[in-house]
Amino acid sequence: TIISKKATSVNSFSSWQLLREANILIERGLDIINMGTEEPDFATPQPIIRALKKAIEEGFTNYAPPGGMIELKEALIRFYEKFEGIQLIPEEIIITNGASQALWLALLSIIDLDDDVLIPIPYWSSYPEMVRLAGGNPIFILPYENFYINKEEIYKNWTKKTKALLLSSPINPSGNIIKKEDLEEIISFCKEKNAFLIVDESFKAYVYPPHKFFSSSKIFPNFKENLIVAGSFSKTYSMAGWRIGYAIGQQKIIDTMVSIQSSTSTGPPTFCQLAAIEALSFPSRFYQKLKEEFLKRKCLAIDLCNSTFDTSCNDPEATFYILPSIKKFKHKGLIKDSYSMAGYLLKEGLTYVVPSSSFGIEDHLRISFALPQTKIKEGFRRIGQALTLLS
Structure with missing residues (x-):
């Protein structure tokens, strides 16, 4: 065939097909509510625009x-240094085209053909697919109840082929936060095995009280390798x-990531990087207002979810997603799994939601509350x- 085996090994996300169908309906003039959105609904703040x-x-357009x-x-x-209490040097940082590219470059830098990468379920x-494109094998780790990370399963599935553990905290889609003691135990285990822990912290700004987020960067100085x-x-x-994304790592890894980036996409636009400096100077009250609004939305979404699905919805510690169970609706009509349920709600309810099969689990939907309360x-x-x- 004209398409490479590596490319065909990549699975297209089930949610993409549904999103395409949703966009077709929008083009036909139908009012579709996007409850699958993966970004905040507020505009980029004006100081950053300026x-x-x-x-x-x-x-600065070069x-x-x-x-x-x-x-x-x-x-x-x-x-x-201000928020996490650590000291970094420029050689330990790479600026990338979003966090996705940072993760991809990290995997390309450390994965050899047929290496295993452990990925706890649920996962982004x-x-x-990043692991497969890097030539590795994704090995999925079953969670505890309510989708909490299961350290015992990580240790049980670790083999001589294991090169890295890839996870997010806060976790997309469950909204769980990995506790400080768990991160410290896991990174110590990785060090003992001479392997890598790769942590995606994209949702760290969306943490709700009384929960606290522990950034893995805090332990970076002691586990740089x-x-x-x-x-x-x-x-x-x-x-x-x-x-605009970035990665923090040991200088040798960052150098390798830079080398790969220079041969592919190069870095993000100069003017975007300069504007991002302004973002980092935002006062804490900006985050406070953001969290207050999203906390209101979360409480509203959970209440409506409980009554709509007639079940107890998860209460996320972070992110802007909830994961209602659809078990009681399975085998009603044409509903047999999360994908068919999401398709049904798009067709009959004109509402786009994401099937949980996209994240390695079944019998749930991921619903975003990054929308105005009216929506x-x-x-x-x-x-x-x-x-x-x-029926």
Whole structure:
């Protein structure tokens, strides 16, 4: 065939097909509520926009250095020293086209053909495909009840072929936060096995009281040889389309990631990187207002979810997703799994949600509450109306 075996080994996400169908319906003039959204609904704050305009007007439209601009790296160094209490150097940071690329470059840098990478379930849908494209084998780790990370399963599935453990905290899609003591135990185990822990911290700004987030970067100084941390501006500052991410790691790994990036995409646009510096200077009250609004939305979504699905919905510690169970609706009509349920709700309820099969689990839907409260209410009203039609 004309398509490579490596490319055909990559599975397209089931949610993508549904999203395409949703967009077709929108083009036909139908009002579709997107409760599968993966980005905040608020606009990029004006100070960041002004910084972008200023950078463009001052002529910063040339290529950026392959590993990122020193100005943004230094801003990140100041940020992590202030908020996480660690000291970094520029050589331990790479600026990438979003956190996704940071993870991808990290895997390309450390994975040899047929290496195993452990991925706890549930996982962000791109993780297994990144591992496959890097030549590795994704090995899935079953969770505890309520989708908490299961350390015993990690240790049980570890073999001589295991090169890394890839996870997110806060976890997309469950909203769980990996506890400090669990992270410390896991990274110590990785060090003992001479392997890597790769942590995606894209949702760290969306943590709800009384829960506390422990950044793996705090333990980076003691585990530089084994830890890679990926971060993003997309969720925190509503800059998803700007494609600004980064990774923190030992200098040898970062050098390799820079080498790969220089031969492929190169770094993000110069003016976007300069504007990101402004984002890092935002006062804490910005986050406080953000969290207060999303906490209200979370409480609303959980209440509506419980009544709509007639079940006890999970209460996420972080992120902006909930995961209602659809078990009681299985085998009603054409509903046999999460994909068919999501398809049904799109067709009958004109509401797009994401099937949990995209994240390695079944019998659930991922519903986003990164929407205005009026949209959340209307979305659940439509879902409830569609569910009453099942027999």
